[in-house]
Every structure is written in C-alpha cells, then in structure tokens.
Amino acid sequence: MSTKKAVKQTGRKKAATSAKVRAPVRKKPGSPISVTDEIDFMTRAWMMELEAVERYSTLADAMEEHNNPEVTELFRKLSRIEQLHADQILEEHLSKRPPVLPPGGIRWDAGEEGPETADPGELHYRMQPYHALQIALACEQRACQFFTKIARSAKNTAVRKAAREMAAEEAEHVQLVEDWLKRTPKPDPDWDHDPDPPVQSD
Amino acid sequence: MHDKVKAQGGRGVSIALAGSGGAGVMTAGNMLLKAAAQAGWYGLMVRTSGPQIRGGEAAALLRISAEPVECLDDRFDLVIAIDWQNIHRFADELPLDAGSLMVGDPDQGNPPEVLTQRGTRLAQVPIKKMAKAIPGSWPNMIMLGIAAALVGLPLDAVKSVVEAAYGKKKKELLTPNLAAVEAGFASAQTLPAVPQLAAVEPTQTPRWLLTGNQAAGYGALRGGVRFVAGYPITPATEVLEWLSPALTKVGGTLLQAEDELASINMIIGASFGGVPSLTVTAGPGLALMAEALGLAVAAEVPVVVLDVMRGGPSTGIPAKSEQSDVSIALFGLHGDAPHLVIAPNSIADCLGATQWAVHLAEAMQSPAIVLSDQFFGQTQAVVDRPADMHFIGERAKASAPTEAYKRYALTESGVSPMSIPGTPGGAYTADGLTHNERGVPSSQAADHLAQLDKRERKLLRHDYGDYWAEIDGQGEIAVITFGSCTGPVRDALARAAADGIKVRLVSMRLLAPAQPERLSEALRGVKKVLVVEQNHSGQFHRYLRADFDLPGEVRSLRHPGPLPIHAEEIYRKITEWSLM
Amino acid sequence: MHDKVKAQGGRGVSIALAGSGGAGVMTAGNMLLKAAAQAGWYGLMVRTSGPQIRGGEAAALLRISAEPVECLDDRFDLVIAIDWQNIHRFADELPLDAGSLMVGDPDQGNPPEVLTQRGTRLAQVPIKKMAKAIPGSWPNMIMLGIAAALVGLPLDAVKSVVEAAYGKKKKELLTPNLAAVEAGFASAQTLPAVPQLAAVEPTQTPRWLLTGNQAAGYGALRGGVRFVAGYPITPATEVLEWLSPALTKVGGTLLQAEDELASINMIIGASFGGVPSLTVTAGPGLALMAEALGLAVAAEVPVVVLDVMRGGPSTGIPAKSEQSDVSIALFGLHGDAPHLVIAPNSIADCLGATQWAVHLAEAMQSPAIVLSDQFFGQTQAVVDRPADMHFIGERAKASAPTEAYKRYALTESGVSPMSIPGTPGGAYTADGLTHNERGVPSSQAADHLAQLDKRERKLLRHDYGDYWAEIDGQGEIAVITFGSCTGPVRDALARAAADGIKVRLVSMRLLAPAQPERLSEALRGVKKVLVVEQNHSGQFHRYLRADFDLPGEVRSLRHPGPLPIHAEEIYRKITEWSLM
Amino acid sequence: MSTASVAAAPITAAAFKSAYKPIWCPGCGDYSVLSSITKAFAMLDLRPENVAVVSGIGCSSRIPAYTTCYGFHGVHGRALAAGTGLKVARPDLTVLVAGGDGDGYSIGGNHFLHACRRNVDLTYIVMDNHVYGMTKGQPSPTTEPDWESKLSPGGTGLRTFHPLVVALASGANFIARTFAGDPNGTAQIIADAIRTPGFSFVEILSPCVTLRPEQRGWKEQAHPASVATTSDPAKAARYLMTDDGFNIGVLYKGNRKPYQPPMGKGTKRVADLEAEFSI
C-alpha cells in the first residue's frame, strides 16, 4: 500500500485543524445514460431529484446531530426544494403512469450517484451555510451539464427536447444558488477552528 | 457585579463551561484551570461530552479552590454556555440550584427547562457577537474572561495563560484573543454575583497540573517499568500515549499489541526476561487478560495491569467513571490465583499507587492489578507535587544459580529467587502447569498444595506497612471506601466535622490480599460502618463481608455511574445515622 | 478364599486396577463396572494416569455397591496390578490400609513402599504368565476374572460383558479371553478375602451407564439447545464429542471454533437468532469468555457455558478435578453483570442441572454458567435413569412487535419479550453499550440504572422452586456444599447418622443469584455450619459470607485437588465438632 | 428466505435506513457506506426483518442501529464469530458483518482468518480508514508505517497489513475493494458479495475525515483495478501481492462450496438418544 509522504498527514495537531472542506468537485458529471423515450428520460430525471431529496435530508440529519443548526436548516431547505422539483416533474410529465423506483435506486454510469446528489464526504461539522451552498451549486451544475449532454447526444428528439428543458431549468437553479451564495456571508478564514480534541468513546 | 460572596476555602467555586463542539469549551476550561493554578489555587477539571466524536455538545466542569480538591462539588455555582444545544443530555451532571447562575448568549436561545426548573438565575451576554466584534477572536475567550471575572480570578493570571498558549506559535491570534478575554472580563462586571474564590498566597511548594492517567504512567516509570504493551481503549489510552515517548526517553519501550491477549502475554514474556512490565486497559480488556493473569500467578511472573475503570458491563459507558471492576479484579481468575489489587485514592495517588504496585509485584513476583477509573484518569488536577517514594521494583534474583537451582523453591517468605535469562546455570522453564519446586510439571497433590500455599504465603507475609490504607479521624461511625469515592467521602466528612460529627475514614489502597487484622485495628471501637462505592451491586461491600470482619452495623451507600457519588449524599447518610 | 466379609451395602467395595499403558486396565475396569451394572449393582469408575500421552502408568478406580454411589470411597479394598511401574505417582489416589489387599504379578517386581507401608497385604498371581498360557488372551482379562471373583461378582455377569465386547466383531478373541477371565476367576479362590458385594435383586427400574460429560450433553439437548460451538479442552472435550453427532441427529449443529473467544461469540450470535445455544469449556477457556459473557448480560442474550472444572490456576492440572472456578464463575465479569451459576451435585444431575440451566437462561435471557468438574465429567457411573423434567428452554418472544417495540422494556418481571430475527416489525439492535429501553445507546444515569435494576430484578424475581438446593436431614449442625463434594458429604453424613449424629445437608445447585432467604430457611435452628469445598482459598465459603447470612459458628473444610475431599475427613470434622 | 408473500412494491433503500442519526463526524466515509449497504439490500429486494447486520466496536461498527434490519452490536473484534454463529444457526437470514480495520484486522484477525477458511455464507464489510477512529487516532494494521500519532511518534515503522492478500491466503471466496466515495459502485459490489455464496469480503476505503483528513484525497487515488475478476487463486495472489491499495473492483471470485452444517434437519427425537446409556 502506498506510503507516499504526499498522502501522509503528519502531526495530530495539524490533523485537528486542517480538515478543510475542499471545493466540492466531482470529476465526471455522471455520463449520459442511454434512455429509450421521453417517459424513460423523465423517470430518470424524477429519480435524480428524489435521490437528491433523500441525500440532503441525510445531510441535514448529520448536521443536526452535530449541533450545526444553520446548515441543518439549509440542507432541509434544499431537500424541500428538490422535492418540489420532483413533484413538479411527476405532475407535468409522469402523471399518466406514475413510475416505480427500481430497487436500490437507479444505476448511473460507472456506478456513480445521480448527478444532483451531494457527496456526504464533503461535509464538515463546522461548515457554514456558504459551504453548503457550494455543495448545492456543484450539484446543480452537474445536473445542468448532465442534461445538456443528453440534449446534445440523445437519439430520440423528444428526449432531446425534454433534456433541453431540464437543462434550462437546472441552469436557472444554478443561477438561483449563485445568487444565494452572493447573499451569504463568506466563511471566516478560521471557520473550521476547533481547539478541542475529538471525543473518544467505546 | 453585586453581592460578592467568598466561597468556602475548601469547597471553592464550581464552574461549568458548555457549548457545542468547536466552541472550544475544553480549551477555555483548561486555561481557566491553569490560570488558577499559576495564581496559587487548587482545582480540577472534568470533561464531559455527547456521543459524537466531533461537533457534539460538551462541557468543561471545574472546581477551583484555595485548598486541595479531589472531586467535583455537588452543585455548580456558575454555568456559562456558548450555546445550549443538546445540553440537556448531561443535565444530570450539572446540578444547579437557586444560588447558581447561568450565563448564556441571548442569540443562542434559552437553556433547556431541565436546567431552569430549579430556579437558577439566568444572565445574558452576547458572547458570539462580542467575539465577532473583535476580528480573529473566539467566543471561548470571551467565556474565559467572564468566568474569571465572576469567580474572582485575576485578569492577569488568565492573560498570561493565553499569552503562553498563543504567544509563541500563533502570534496573530494573541492580540484579538487577549482582547476577547478582556472584553469578557469587563462584561461580567454587570452580571449577578457568584461566590468568589478565597484569596491565596502565592505558594512556594511545587505544584503539578496533570491527569491521573499521566500520574499513573509516571508512577510506573518511577517504579521501574521499562516495557509496556497495550491496546487502545477508552479511558486508558492516554496512559499509553503518555508512556510511549516517555519510555523512549528513559530507555524502555512500548509496543502496541494486536489485542489485549497479546498485551498481557507480551508483558509476561518481557518480565520473564527480567524487565519490569506493565499494561493498561479498561474493563473489556481486563476480561480478556484473565487467562494470562492466571499464568502470571502460576509461573510467578510479576506484571502490573492498570485498569482504568469505566461504566460496565460489556462496552457499557466507555467515557464515564464507575467502580464496577472490583469483582473481576479480585476474583476474575480461574483456579486459586491470589494476586495483588491496588487502588489509588486520588488523582495524585495514581502516581504513588502505581509505583507501589510495581514495587509489590516485583517484590512478590505476582501480578498486580491497579484499579484507577475514568474520573481519575481523565480529570486534570492541580496537586502538590507528590513526595518521592522509595518503592522501586526490585525482584529477588538468583544471582549465581547452580545445577540444583529451584525456581519455585519453598522458601519461608514464599518468594523464590528468580533466575533471569542470560544467567548461566539458572535455566529453568516457567510453567503454568502445576509444578514442583524445580518447575517440572507435576500433578501430585503435595506439589500442588505446596505451591498454592507458597503463593498465598508470599502475599500474606509481606509487610505492606501503613500504605495499605489512608486512615483518618475518630468516632464511632466509620466510612470505608476506596478509589475515587475517597474525594467525596472526605468532603462529606469535612461537612460532618463542621457539624461536630466525628467520622472515621478508611480508604483502602490495598484491596488484595485482604488485611483483616489491620482493618479491625483501624475500626476498633467503631459501631457503625458505612461502605461507599460507585457501582450497582456493592462489589466492594460484598468483598468486605467475605474477607473481613466488620464491627457493628454495616450499611452500603452505592450507585452505579455515570454520576459520581456526591458528598452531600454521604453527608446526609452519616448525619441521619449518627442521630439514630 | 477365606473369611468372606460382606461389604456394607452403601459403602460397597472399592477396587483399583493398575498397570502400564497397553495393559488394558481401563478396559478391564469398564467391563467390571458394566458387569456389575447388568447384574444389578451400582458403581462408578474413575480413570487416572501419568502425564504420558501413551504408554504411561494408569489405573481404573472403581467403587461398586448395592446402593447408589456418588464418589469414590476413602480407601480401597483391592488393588490388582499387572505391573507396578511408576505407580507411586498416584499412590495418593490409592489409599490402602491393613484391611486392603494388593494382588500383583510376582514377575513384575514388588509394589512401591508407599503402598506397602500401611501394612497392606500382598498376594501374588502370575498374571502375565497365565495370559501367556492361553494363546490369544490378555492379562487384563485375567485381572478382570480375579477382581470379579474377589468381590463376589458372578462369573456369568463378567462373561456376558466379554461376549458382548468381542462376540460380534472379533470372534477369534472371544474364546481365549473368556478362558482368561475364567482362569483369573479360578485363581482368586486361593487368595485372601476382601469384602464382598452385598447381594442385590435384579432391579426393574431402568438404569444408565454414563459419564457426567455425556449427561450434561444430553441435558443440554433436553433443555432445547440446538447450537453448540466449542473449542477442545480437557476435561470438557467429551461433551463436544458426544454432542456433535447427537445434535446432527436431533436437528441442530456443532461448530468447532478457532478459539474460545469465537465459541462464546458464536453462541451469542446463534442465540440472538433465537436458537438456544451452549458452549463447553474448562477454566482457561472460561477466562477467555469473560468479556463476551458480559455482552450476553448487557444485550440479554441467553447462553449456557458448561465449565468442567479442573485443577488451576492457569493450565494447572488439566486431567484432575478441583472446584476452583467458583470465584471466576460468580465474579469474573467486568462491570455489574449479574448472571446465573448452577452446579450439578451428582453425575446424574449433570443432566438435570444442565437442562435446568438452559431453561433458566432462556427464561431470563441471561447467561448461565454450569459448574461441573472433571470428576463428574469423566467418571463413568451406573445411575437410575433420571426422572423427566419439565424444564424446557423457552424465552419470552415478542410475537407481533410494532414500531414502538422496546427490546429492553422495563417490565415488572425484568424480562422483556425478545423479537427474533425474521419477525417483521421487531427489528432492533442488541447492544453491549449501555442503552435505553429501545436498545439505543445512552450514557444517561437514569437509563443505566434502570437497565441494571431490570437485569438484577429478572434474576431475583424468578421463582427457582425447590430445585435451588438439595436439602436433607435435621440437626444443629449443617454442612453446606455444592458439586462433587456432595457425594463425600452424603457418605460422611451417613456415617455420622450411623453414630447417631444428625446433620443437615444443603447442597446448593443454584449458586447465583444468591438465595439468602431460602438458605436461612433451610438453616433455621442450625448452630454450626461446615462449608465443604475442593479448592485452596475457600471460594465458596467466601461467597457464602459475602452474600448470605450464616447462622452460628461457621467453619471451612477444604483442600485443593487433585485428591477428592474424603468422606472420612468430613465425618471426623463433624463428629469432633458435635462433641464440643 | 421467507420474503414477504404479498406482492409488495419493490423495497427502497430508504426503507433500510433507521430513524437514528449517526454519531459519525459529518464527512465520514461511513455515511456513504451506510447508504451503499441500504442500496444493496434494496437491489436484492431483501426485507429488513430477514437481514441481520452484525458488528464489533468502533465508529464503523455503530452501523447496525442505523439500518432497519436486526442489528447486533457486539464486542470489539468478534463480529465475525457472532455473525458465523448466527448464520449457521439461522441459514434463512441474510447476514452482513461490518466493522472497522482495527476491529477486523487487529483484535479480530483470528476470526477473519478462520471465517475466510470456514466459508460460511456471510458478507463481511470492513470500513477501512487506516486508523482507530473511535479511540481517537491510534495506528491500525493498515496504517502507513510513517503516520505519526501520540502512540507512535515517528510512525510505527511496521509493514501494513494487506487484507485482500490475507483473505485470499486464508480462503475467502469473494474478495473486493471499493471506495466509500463511490456509493453506487460500492452498493453494486456489496450486492454481488451478498449474492455470491460463501464468505465474501469487501474492503471499503472509508475516509476518517477527523483523524486522517488527508484521506479526503482518496478520491483522487482510488481507481478501477487494471485486471478483470479472476477465479484463479495463484493469479490473484500475484496481483494482490503488488496491489497499490487503491485498486477498486472485485478482485477474486472463487466457487468454493459454502460451509453450512445441517441445521434443523434432524430425524431423531431427543429421547431416542437415551438408548445408548441404557444398561
């Protein structure tokens, strides 16, 4: 196993203070998946939203358990927003034949999660709303890129059209989150400062 | 600040600093304790926190006093909270009353009902806003200033601690945080009063600030331990963490074992090699060591096992104190396996008791279990530097053994000189099988009995001197206790004494082998005995019944952890009983 | 044969068959016992041997009687040796006196002085030569004939056992060996007499020939055990060896674990799954199981651990009996961990006590330790078929749990219905961490106390009925004992009764939880209490002091293994004391 | 397995998540592992009541209570033993054993060896963060030799433990490595592990953001294995012996028969056994 110094973090004190949340990046936006028709496509879009709903809610729980009320509230809000999106898709596109979730959720390419799903690995207990919005922004951006790609590459025209619509909608969301970010105070440079040691247990 | 009251010298003031993870309440508490220490006060600080590893609710519980203190008080004078989130989870640990004062940040909501219900006053200070107003400063420094001011700790004392903390490494943090401390200090002037610390003279006698875990580690080294193997476990890990670099410095070593079975067998192997050895663990680990402890008894290999007790059974409550490993420590070995069990009776005594344990183990070639606990182990305390002790681990060695060398010779003392590998002519095989004097396996009744007798004899014939117990006071009522209940018992006895009730204290340091004659001597004339311990089934009480003869009427005062036994409970029990 | 004397019915005759490995003394002993059994006598046989795995000196020690016997006698009437090599190694186990008779082979030298010193008569029979003279026959069959003749066992009875042994498989062996038995039988007619067996009527009540280890295994199955995991260890292995095929037959299974830590955790896992489970071990293994036993206490998972006690501490004397795991069984768990400890008081009772233990463990969702010992476990005995018992392991199950299901509900009985995996709606997490009623980890003092109370309560509130102890007799002297000391105590009491001395017997089957009221009841009017146990430190005695109130004067009669406590010692102690 | 008989809608991952909020540090890899496990259960259309999640002690070992399955949170290092007993006694259940690298490779090493060898139909998941999380940062067997901690200033200097090679050497039938940062990939592999009869071992790189914050960088290091799943132990051995620790995928899949002694198939009544004692 690699023991490269580059990977290594020496010194526990450093370990306690340098746990910065990095800019939430994911290498791929989730590659397009082959969709058969518009219903299939919208079903996936709907599922994507639902996965995001579920994830934000989990993140909110995590932050709540760790006494970070501002970020808890924000993730709850994001979860609600995504739920609205999901409901909207259901109502506008899938009302005739309400879809059934496949077990374990849908498969995204290469085993990745849905493009709009936040990575729990990005969390930090001291994070501030600004960080949470960065995470949300990245999610929306990935979603937008995802739909854009489908809009370009799908063979089915109806799918292309629907994807364009979705991409536009996600672009709006990106804009919304960006605005929100602008209104949100930037985190203090020492936002993750915690002079106390971790708790030991068990 | 109105109505300044001086706290009783001995009782001191009790302060809790609370807030969610990241708020730095432990750091603030540490600084407060250090400042008090440097300014001449005594004190101690207990950490408590929620189950979350990070970001959970936490509190630093302090007691500062002009006289030495060995436990928390029954109540708090002051609680300062940066926020109140989930603080109800340890409301039990924060007994408040109408005389107490809570200080909170109005922007962080209100304290939970469980804290306010006892009529405790609440004062508001916009702690976070004040910190924000001083860029680069942290709320916990505001809190530190408030606490210092309220209890009457000089501002300078606190500032010098802050300077020491940030002055060297992080200069840019120093100025704003000093300002924060000052701002906090100033803001307290308008707050309701809490009892203030009694004045102290700057003392000349050297003092230490340390935890029981550090003290035990240091005691082990003083006793001569040079090999340690251990497996991490809460709340014992810090002993290993302290010992690891320390051993390297003094010429010994520490191995992290793969499990506790390995730890104990490693130290037995090392001690067979002639090197005084120790391991450190808590209940679950001690249970795993039971089999090999029997080997140490049978093969007569001295080892010391420090058990930092925590809530049990099973995984229990790992980060909280309880005295519930008494039974396993005394009786947890299979077969007839007499051995030593020693309990320190204060944080400072973790040093002495551990050192003594090494000494005894080596002197008698016996395993010794030291029963410390989470309270001792993880509480930071200001103590007078303990006196040097002459207890050094030194075993009887067979210096020039001959062909006829009998490793397990039936000596009068029961101790047989041990040949250390490397010594020509002294080779023998240490064995956990029943053996004869030469160590050759035997299933003869006579050999078995002779060796069992010898192993019992060596423990019973040893002269343990006065160190076997702390005995104090006179009177017809006696309290028998051990370990970390000693502090609250002492407090209770002081209160009783103030009422004119005389009570004897016997705090047993040597739990096994039992010293029934000595105890009878200590209890001569006693008519009522109260046994105080922190566990559910009265393990110590039962042991006293089994192996000692207690005079008069005997009562048991006990409850399990995680809450300590309070002085008040003991005091009440005694006073009530004394009237009957 | 001159001077035929009838042995006392109860006391019977005691015979030792000795010789080096390969001589077949165990086989001869087995056949003798079987023959006696089939002819209507009771009896038992103990094996003893040197440390060599193969080819060492060995002896079969038998006691045969017209009435049930539960232990060896204090002395032997007859020792027959094929050779005397190294037999001094277990001279202790062969108490002889002037009334005893030794029969040896003149070609094999003389018995060691340690056997002859007590004036024991010696008769010579050229055993090996006689066997040589019958080609295809073996010396142990000559020995068998001699033994049968001397004690008055009908030749036919012996012959039919020999026929059963060789008749089917190895016909060519049958004729010469029958001839050898006859030759031996005939040769005995000229030998000095030893006491002869009292006559018996062929009985109608069914009898069994089995060891305590088999009985315990069978009791486990009767109690409902269907999963067993274990790791071999002397003298417990045979329980596993008996159970392995037996479980397959009745629809259960046995896993050989990699170590005892695995065994105990495997059975806890299986029992969590709803299957009554058991493991079997001896002292060293029990020590290794202590940690997980604590888990079973805290998570309330019923399991049974059968500890077949052997000489301790450490590896000790693996093949010999001792009652020295009392302390570890009672107190070997860390934290406050109340549990069940049960001791069979006869070989046959290994069945009942184990079955009861399964029943109790399941009823109270608690671990139960059964303290058998090497004597019970490895002694073959003829017993009346034990009565069927209604004790079946059945735990309270949550049949239709809902969302609000509380695994650790604070019920009045302390027993909380358990949901078994597979039951919809009843999912919960069994936890060794301190938890609340739902099983969610908690470090709240109130939850900890409530669960500790509940776990104590469920053991204390259970109605153990009369099965908690065997109580016999009247009088102001009482003997309290347990386990395999019960046999010698009964013998001693019979002797005392013959002298007109009335003594009460309390043989405790339920060691924990302690039943102090019941014991007080059983001891009402008693002025003198003698506590009898086979260990060095008086573990049982200390426990009685700790947890019970014993009336009057209390004395302890004890010694460690490998020798049993003899009826004579107990008898003498009682009669002396009764005169004071 | 007695899956519910009603023609129920396919179960979702969410149905396997309990209401209890993890105590894990936000950012901890174990959140993702939890999500992967629940996804895998859903993929396999299991019912929570027919699944048992068994663990030892450690941060990762807290996982049972966070599922809606039957949970068993035992003692440190003995999860595999408990899981083995449970599965052998209750072959109808799906048993998932889970825990940390300290729990599984240090104190639990012996059970790991023998579980691989015994090949009971279990799935064993190790959330490997190369550290003792719960006790605040001591080196585990998989910790790099130069990682500094209070207990080992200057690093342990010890060769790291290679769980996959040891699993192979001791007979595991299914060996995979996944990365917590890829929850769906992990879910698929877990599902495959559960589906594969016999003992399946899934090592999951699950960062400890608190004590090993540098492990946030694992995202960049984890990469799909360069070879396809093999069923040839010798080939697998050679490959794994030089493995960089970040190869993701199913690295070995054998077809040894699982060990399941007969249970509940006895033909005799208990009383029948008495015959052998009768005289």
Place this chain on the structure above:
Amino acid sequence: MSTASVAAAPITAAAFKSAYKPIWCPGCGDYSVLSSITKAFAMLDLRPENVAVVSGIGCSSRIPAYTTCYGFHGVHGRALAAGTGLKVARPDLTVLVAGGDGDGYSIGGNHFLHACRRNVDLTYIVMDNHVYGMTKGQPSPTTEPDWESKLSPGGTGLRTFHPLVVALASGANFIARTFAGDPNGTAQIIADAIRTPGFSFVEILSPCVTLRPEQRGWKEQAHPASVATTSDPAKAARYLMTDDGFNIGVLYKGNRKPYQPPMGKGTKRVADLEAEFSI
C-alpha cells in the same frame, strides 16, 4: 548477543538437551524436532543461558523443558506474544518460539498474523501434525477436510489452512517447511532461520503417530521443493498458493528490516520527565 566470553570448546547439541524425559509417545515426530533444535543451537554456537524457548500448550509445546535453555511454557495460543515481549525487552537473547498447529494456527492465529507483520527478530517453529495431539485428536486448521474424528464425524469439510501462504501474506521474512523425519536438514534450516534477521517461520511436518498413524507415511511424501528460495513475494505467493503441502526447503527469504524499538538507550532520567507537569 553476548555469547560467553571465555574461549570455550565448541558446544554440542547434547549440551542443549535437558535431563527431563519427554512425555511424548515413542515415535512422535517431536523427538526429532527437539534434536534438530539442539543441533541448530550448537551449529550457531549459542550458549543455553542466552537462548529462550517459548511455547504455548500442546504436546509439541512441551519442548522448552526438554532443552537446557531458559524456557517459557505459557498459555495455549499465546506463545508468539510472549516471545515478542521477551525479545523486544531483551534483544540480546536468542528467542525461539515453538508449538503446534492448533496452538499456532487456531487459537494463536492472530498473533501469527501480527508476528509476521511486526517482524521482530524471532524464529517460530510449528510442529504441524494436522491434529490436536494433547487433547486426543480433534481436527486442527491444517487437518484434511475428510479426516474423521469424534468431533467431526465425516470430516470437517473445511479447506485446510495454508500456513506458508498466510505467513507470506502477512509479511514473514523467512518462510520454510521441513520434515521432522530429516533432522539434519531441519537443523540446518532452523539455524538459517535463527541467523536470518527478522521474523522467521519454520513449519515442520511432525507426525503424530498416536492419533494420525498414517502420518508415518509422510516419509514418502516429503520432497525437496522444486524451486529455489526466492525473495520476490509475488513469485512466492504464486508458488505457495498451489503448494502440495510437502515441499521441503526455504521457500521465501526477504530482507525486511527487523522491528526492534530502542530498548535501554534512553538519555533522560525519570525525574526529568516531571518538568511537563510543573505549573
């Protein structure tokens, strides 16, 4: 190692044999192993007082008392832990740890793993007879799956444990197999093992004539390994993975640095440490 300073005559194997008569069954392979060990000690010109022989419990584990060295007969399965403690605390001694397959691979499996990994300068000998001798014939991890015993009627059905592969996987620095029936070859390999720094593992096929009389036939089965000693773990892994269990020779020899933390080289007095507590 502080070998005696007087210019003594070369020591003989006999000087390492004690006066105690083994309890072993005549014909037991362990007699030969005892003789190989004493020969190896003599070859290396060791002094009995500078050697410690450490064991667990079992027939084979009785060996310490049959030598004139310092002996430690500990508890079942923990010999390697005791040996490790002894060697680390007393690096001047030659420490030989010895025992059986049950002791070392079953109950002692975890210490085996970690001793290999830790690489303390020890030599570990396992007298493997594929059975629990001392307890009269139960299957051990190396017992063939179809060997019948009371405990496992019909055989265990379990894959045998491959000690050499596991040793390699967990980092042993020297791995050999010998056959008790070739005491001189065994002696040479033991000597080589002791000489090689770090953890050396020697698996000795040592027949149990009492419980596995068919092992007398090992004489015919043991054969020299078809490959030379390698220092390439990947190569060794591939070879050992398909090993027939009767290849005799040194099969792997690495050059990892032994683990020996500083002992007895401290520069400070104990009292110097007080400074950190002072207020």
